[in-house]
Amino acid sequence: MKITKKDVxxxxxxxxLYLDEEEKAKYTRQLNSILDYMEKLNQLDTEKVEPxxxxxxxxxxxxxxxxxxxxxxxxxxxxxxxxxxxxxxVPKIIED
Amino acid sequence: MDYEVIIGLEVHAELLTDSKIFCCCTTEFGxxxxxxxxxxxxxxxxxxxxxxxxxxxxxxxxxxxxxxxISPYSKFDRKNxxxxxxxxxxxxxxxxxxLARNGYLEIEVDGKTKKIGITxxxxxxxxxxxxxxxxxxxxxxxxxxxxVPLIEIVTEPDLRSPxxxxxFLEKLKSILQYAEVSDCKMQEGSLRCxxxxxxxxxxxxEFGTKTELKNMNSFKAVQKGLxxxxxxxxxxxxxxxxxxxxxxxxxxxxxKTYTMRSKEEAHDYRYFPEPDLPPxxxxxxxxxxxxxxxxxxxxxxxxxxxxxxxLPEYDAGVITSSKALADFFEECVKEYVDAKTVSNWVMGExxxxxxAMDKEIDxxxxxxxxxxxMLKLMDKGTISGKIAKKVFKEMMETGRTPDEIxxxxxxKQIADEGELSKIVDKVIADNPKSVEDxxxxxxxxxxxxxxxxxxxxxxxxxxQLVNKLLREKLES
Numbered sequence: 001m002k003i004t005k006k007d008v009x010x011x012x013x014x015x016x017l018y019l020d021e022e023e024k025a026k027y028t029r030q031l032n033s034i035l036d037y038m039e040k041l042n043q044l045d046t047e048k049v050e051p052x053x054x055x056x057x058x059x060x061x062x063x064x065x066x067x068x069x070x071x072x073x074x075x076x077x078x079x080x081x082x083x084x085x086x087x088x089x090v091p092k093i094i095e096d
Numbered sequence: 097m098d099y100e101v102i103i104g105l106e107v108h109a110e111l112l113t114d115s116k117i118f119c120c121c122t123t124e125f126g127x128x129x130x131x132x133x134x135x136x137x138x139x140x141x142x143x144x145x146x147x148x149x150x151x152x153x154x155x156x157x158x159x160x161x162x163x164x165x166i167s168p169y170s171k172f173d174r175k176n177x178x179x180x181x182x183x184x185x186x187x188x189x190x191x192x193x194x195l196a197r198n199g200y201l202e203i204e205v206d207g208k209t210k211k212i213g214i215t216x217x218x219x220x221x222x223x224x225x226x227x228x229x230x231x232x233x234x235x236x237x238x239x240x241x242x243x244v245p246l247i248e249i250v251t252e253p254d255l256r257s258p259x260x261x262x263x264f265l266e267k268l269k270s271i272l273q274y275a276e277v278s279d280c281k282m283q284e285g286s287l288r289c290x291x292x293x294x295x296x297x298x299x300x301x302e303f304g305t306k307t308e309l310k311n312m313n314s315f316k317a318v319q320k321g322l323x324x325x326x327x328x329x330x331x332x333x334x335x336x337x338x339x340x341x342x343x344x345x346x347x348x349x350x351x352k353t354y355t356m357r358s359k360e361e362a363h364d365y366r367y368f369p370e371p372d373l374p375p376x377x378x379x380x381x382x383x384x385x386x387x388x389x390x391x392x393x394x395x396x397x398x399x400x401x402x403x404x405x406x407l408p409e410y411d412a413g414v415i416t417s418s419k420a421l422a423d424f425f426e427e428c429v430k431e432y433v434d435a436k437t438v439s440n441w442v443m444g445e446x447x448x449x450x451x452a453m454d455k456e457i458d459x460x461x462x463x464x465x466x467x468x469x470m471l472k473l474m475d476k477g478t479i480s481g482k483i484a485k486k487v488f489k490e491m492m493e494t495g496r497t498p499d500e501i502x503x504x505x506x507x508k509q510i511a512d513e514g515e516l517s518k519i520v521d522k523v524i525a526d527n528p529k530s531v532e533d534x535x536x537x538x539x540x541x542x543x544x545x546x547x548x549x550x551x552x553x554x555x556x557x558x559x560q561l562v563n564k565l566l567r568e569k570l571e572s
Contacts, residue, residue, distance in 0.1 A: 014364055016178060053171045053193070053369045059377040065113050065150035068120035076130040076138065076239070086129040087236035090180040093226065 003031045098298040099333075101326050102306075103255035103291060107268060108246050109278040110222065110286035111154040117221050117245035118145030118188065118373075125284050129238035137221075137243035139184030145372055147172075151219060151245040152376060154277040155195050156386045158247050159217040161275040161393065162268075164199030166383050172219070172370040180237050181224040189248075191367040194218035195376070202395075203267050205260055212264055213252030222246050241285075247277070253292065253303070258322035265289060265315050266417065270394050273419040281456075282314055289318055294339070295329050304329070305339040309353060312346045321346035325353055397422055405435035414443050420457045421447075424464050431468030441467060445488050461495025470498035482555050483507050511558040513565070516549075519557070520565045523548045534570050542566055 008028045012019050019027065073086050082089040116123055119136035136143045156166055173191040199214035222244040227236040249268070255261045269287060272278045280287040294306035309325055312318045324346075329339050344353040392400070394416045401412035401422075416422045421442065428438045446467075450457060470487055473479050479487060479502055490501045502508055510516055523545055524531055533541040542563070549562045 010364075014176075014366065054371070054375050056374065058374045061146060061374050062149035062152065063120075063146045065115050065148050066120060067115045067122045070121045070132050070134050071138075073128065073131050076133045084236055086131075087227065087238055088130070088180070090235050090237055092228070092233055093180060093235050 002035050003028055007031075097334075099295040099326075099330055100298050100300070101257055102253045102294045102296065102303060103258070103261050103322060104253040105249075105251045105255065105261060105264065106290045106292070107249045107251075107265070108222075108288045109158070109249070109272055109280060111151055111158075111245040111247060111277055112279060113148055113150045113154065113245055115148055116243035117148050117151050117219070118243055121243065123244045125281075125286070127240055129236075130240065132240040133242065137183075138239060145188065147373060147376075148245065152195075152378075153386060154245075155217065155219050155247050156378065156383060157275050157390065158249075158272060158277040159196030159199065160383070160387050161271050161277070161390060162196075162199040162201055162214050162217060162249065164196035164214060164217055166196045166378055167193060168379075169193065169375060169377055170195050170218075171375040172373045173367045174370050175220075175365045175367055177365055179223070180235065181226050181242070183224070183239060183242060187221060187223060188370055188373070189220035189367075190218035193375075195247075201264065201267060201271065203260070203263050205263060210254075210260075212254045215250040215252050217247055217249050220246050220248060253294075258319045258326065261291060261322055262315050262319040265318060267394075269315075270417055270419065274391055274393055274397075276391065276419075289315075291318060291322055293322055293325050293329070295326060295333070304333075305341050307339065307341065307353075308343045310343060310345055310356070313348065317346060317348060320351065321353060324351065328353065394419075394422075401435075405429065405439075407435060407439055411436075411439045411443060414447070415439060418457070424457050427464035428468050431465055432471045434471070437471060438467070441471070441488070445485060446492070449489065449492055460492050462492045463495070466491050466495075466497055473498055473502065477511055477558060478502065478508055480509050480555065480557075480559060482550075482559075483509065486555075507556060509558050510553055510556050511561060513561065516553075516557055516561055517565055519549055519552050520562065520569060523552065524566075524569060531570060542570070545570075 005024050005028050008019070008024050008031065012024075012027075077083045077086070077088065080088050110123070113123055115121060116137055119134050121132045121134050121137055124132065136145055159166055170190060170193045172188050174186040175189045175191070176186045178185050194216045196217040197215065199217065200211045201214060202209050202211055204210075222241050224237055224239040224242040227238065229236065251264070255264060269280045272280050272287075278286060282288070289312060291309045291312070292306045293309065294304040296302065296304040307325060307329070309318075309321050312321045325344065332339055343356045345356050346353050398409075398412045398416040401407045401416060402409055405412075407415070415425050425438060425442050428442075429435050432438055446457070446462075450460070453460070467488070470479075470484060470491065473487075474481060474484050479498075483502075487498050487501050487507060490496065490505075491498060494501075510519075527545060527548060530541045530544050534545070545566055546559065546562050549557050549566070550559070
């Protein structure tokens with residue numbers, strides 16, 4: 001087993017997922033089987049293969065530095081669960 | 097025990113583009129909250145970011161100005177974390193293949209040149225701004241800044257004191273301004289700095305445990321924050337305690353650093369390649385074209401000022417430390433040839449008043465031509481040096497021409513012998529004691545009498561003429 005239950009708990013915490021014990025066991029199993037499957041790739045000799053960082057054979061897709069109209073404030077906030085004076089209102093962030 | 101201080105900096109600078117890095121919203125500072133936003137920078141589902149070509153150009157330019165090697169192949173990655181200032185829950189940044197690496201910047205420390213390594217320069221998008229409510233029970237978010245293009249500049253741990261860190265930042269700021277890639281306004285957040293600091297016993301080869309410092313809003317704060325942190329670390333080591341690797345926040349009010357209680361896991365960003373953005377492949381020709389657009393850098397300009405204008409090295413150094421100031425000086429010298437006089441005014445009255453106002457030269461209405469015109473008025477004898485200072489102050493505040501100010505306030509120097517003669521007679525009559533002193537051999541008494549004439553004329557009398565008239569009258 002490469003992935004332990006602790007790894008699953010860690011990744012879940014980072015993704016803000018709350019898992020029960022049963023789910024943790026299930027995902028540990030599933031993630032390991034995925035990784036085992038991926039292991040097969042290691043049988044290939046990739047010595048001379050460049051790592052792929054993008055799957056499409058395109059590069060340098062750029063746009064001109066031109067300003068266009070932004071959304072109106074009401075539109076920006078249309079999906080906001082809570083707002084105040086044109087701002088998104090969110091729970092207090094505890095930093096220290 | 098003596099300790100060696102080891103400092104490395106991470107500097108973020110906003111690039112001078114009109115539009116954001118991946119969308120067409122404006123990058124303009126300020127604006128009503130959440131009015132410079134669109135589906136792309138708000139991270140709404142189904143949108144596709146497209147890179148602003150100007151960001152690549154300015155990023156390359158900055159990296160070249162910092163003597164970096166430009167990567168022929170670089171790419172964007174997603175840096176994942178949850179924070180309300182980040183609407184997508186990831187920041188588009190560059191991880192393992194940054195835009196540029198292996199640069200350096202030379203700084204002057206105690207008269208010696210020192211090379212500070214630049215590990216990397218990469219591109220990324222800025223996050224939004226959080227405003228904490230006064231009661232502290234909730235926060236407000238403004239996403240106008242989200243997606244404004246940034247370069248992050250990471251230095252090698254080559255700095256050896258908080259003062260050196262400040263010198264480096266000043267130099268870096270001036271280089272970025274000269275290259276015209278960032279306006280570097282710390283008060284608007286377009287230049288921000290985090291610092292890593294550790295100490296080790298003098299002579300030791302191994303690094304000590306470092307702490308990361310955040311929330312320093314000025315170069316002075318960087319220096320003060322680092323000084324505090326070095327002291328704190330020394331105290332811990334001297335008491336036999338350990339330094340904990342952590343992020344600490346500088347608090348300007350208490351002049352202390354505090355632990356930011358972020359969990360260890362918070363630094364697990366799970367970077368992965370940004371699938372929405374194709375890689376950036378830069379040809380040699382493109383890079384060389386940009387290299388050609390690099391303007392004269394501060395060091396070269398300083399050399400030129402010494403050779404071309406005959407300025408003392410000190411003057412040339414002060415004036416070229418800021419591009420805006422150097423531009424001002426140069427414009428002024430075009431109108432008024434005596435460069436040393438211009439330099440004296442720029443370094444004296446101008447810089448002094450700017451510092452007192454806590455402003456930059458481009459934030460005041462004064463123009464180089466106004467200063468040149470004022471100097472010409474002095475040469476013509478229209479105004480005295482003392483009055484000139486008054487006029488200069490007024491020009492800095494209002495942006496009006498010296499002629500207007502002199503005319504309106506009646507500041508024209510009195511150089512008419514007949515007119516001054518009357519005032520001198522009156523002062524002699526009113527101050528018999530000083531006159532007696534002078535005639536009894538206390539030649540210094542003339543100073544008081546000159547002062548009285550200046551007072552009568554509200555500073556407008558031509559001082560040489562007053563001296564001459566007084567002497568004639570007193571000695572006859």
